Amino acid sequence: MAGPLHGIRIIEIAGLGPGPFAAMMLADHGAEVIRVERKGMPLDKGDPLLRSRIVVHHDLKSPEGQAAIRELVRDADGLIEGFRPGVMERLGLGPDVLLADNPNLIYGRMTGWGQSGFYAPRAGHDINYIAVSGALHMIGRKDEAPVVxxxxxxxxxxxxxxxxxxxxxxxxxxxSGAKGQLVDCAMTDGSALLTAMMWGFRAKGFWQDERESNLLDGAAPFYDTYRTADGLYMAVGAIEPQFYAAFLTGLDLAGDPLFDNQMDPSGWPAQKARIAEVFASRNRDDWCAVFDTVDACVTPVLSMRDAPKATHNQNRATFITVDGVEQPAPAPRYSGTPTPTPVPPALREG
Structure with missing residues (x-):
């Protein structure tokens, strides 16, 4: 069980969040990932983002540490770093240097703003990047602040x-014969790309640039969440006519003229109010008993505590435990090169 990336070696310059997540995915799928931490940094074996790694300690600001990184990279297929633009160059470990050492190297750079552009030299976090890309504006209730x-x-x-x-x-x-290259990954670019379908809808006149005014942003009564009698929630995604019909049947609303025109937005507020009233009359488990075996696209909204216990997730082993820490399993699944079982990060001296 070596995984589809068996034989690939990646050097990961330690960082936070998205860089480690990318390295985790590569390690999950069989790549050997060597994570370079600063000297003195403790090893967090319970962090899922660090699983299946070899960890070494080097001082990137010292000539000895820089030489050690260059030596590691000479035999590697790729490198991942998540510093601000120019930091690796100042350390003598920029792409020009490392690609000269290893012409086939893939040099991956993970930043919020990218290596160029107005904000490139500035600090930021996820909320800033998705705000500028337009993604954050789409999420939330009408006439309220965007939801993070x-x-x-x-x-x-x-x-x-x-x-x-x-x-x-x-x-x-x-x-396939190409040389190594730089991969400039910016969270502004990536989060903008995730909204491609909405841009297509907008071009066709199907998407309004206002929250909770569209089919998939909580405006439609058949695509939203509803509170149940016990204070929990059900998620509804009954878009297609056959699923919508099954949804109304499950709520005992089939035949109610209020719901005759599914796609007419003028009727959505009244429909949503009635559906909310019905859902609030029973507990979440009661509604699960109604909808679990029906194609109505209605499911419970599960917490982190409940999701690993769900029958479907247990059937697929969607969650696993690594060294006592519950966490999501590698995904997707492969028929011929299954992913190796994740293990805690291991420290290697030198």
Whole structure:
């Protein structure tokens, strides 16, 4: 069980968030990832983002540490770093230097703003990157402030996962005869890319640039969440007519003329109020008993405590425990090169 990236070696210059997430994905899928930490940094074996790594300590500001990094990179397929633009160059470890040492190297750079542009020299966090990309504006209730979607959209979806994809793409190019290259991954670019479908809808006149005014942003009564009698929630995604019909049947609202025109937004507020009233009349488990075996696209909203216990997630082993720490399992799944079982990071001297 070596994984599809078995034989690939990546050097990860230690950072936070999206860079480690990209390295975690590569390690999950079989790459050997050597994480370079600053001297004196303790090893956090319980951090899922650091799983399946070899960890070494070097002082990047010292000539000895810089020489050690260059030596590691000479035999590597890729490198990941997440410093602000220019930092690696000042350390003598920029792409010109390392690509000269190893012409086939894929040099992955993970930043919020990218290596160029107005904000490139500035600090920022996920919320800033997705604000500027337009993604944050789309999320939330009408006439209220945008809702912060944790740091999933910028750091992980538009950042770490995008960098992992870019690294693998560039590695494939090397396998096909290309030379090594720089991968400039910016969370502004990546989070903007995640909204591509909405830009397509907008071009066709199907998307309004106002929160909770569209099919998928909470405006539609058949695509939203509803509170149950016990203070929990159900998620509804009954878009297609057959699922919508099954949804109304499950709520005992089939035949109610209020719901005759599913796609007419003028009726959505009244429909939503009625649906909310019905959901509030029973506990979440009661509604699960109604909808779990019906194709109505209705599911419970599960907490971190409950998600690993869900039957579907247990069927697929969606969550695993590594060294006593519960966490998501590697994804996706492969039929011929299954991913190795994640293990805690291990310290290597030198």
């Amino acid at each position: 979607p944790l740091n999933l959209v910028g750091d992980f979806g538009g950042g770490g996962m995008m960098l992992a994809f870019g690294m693998v793409s560039a590695l494939l190019a090397v396998k």
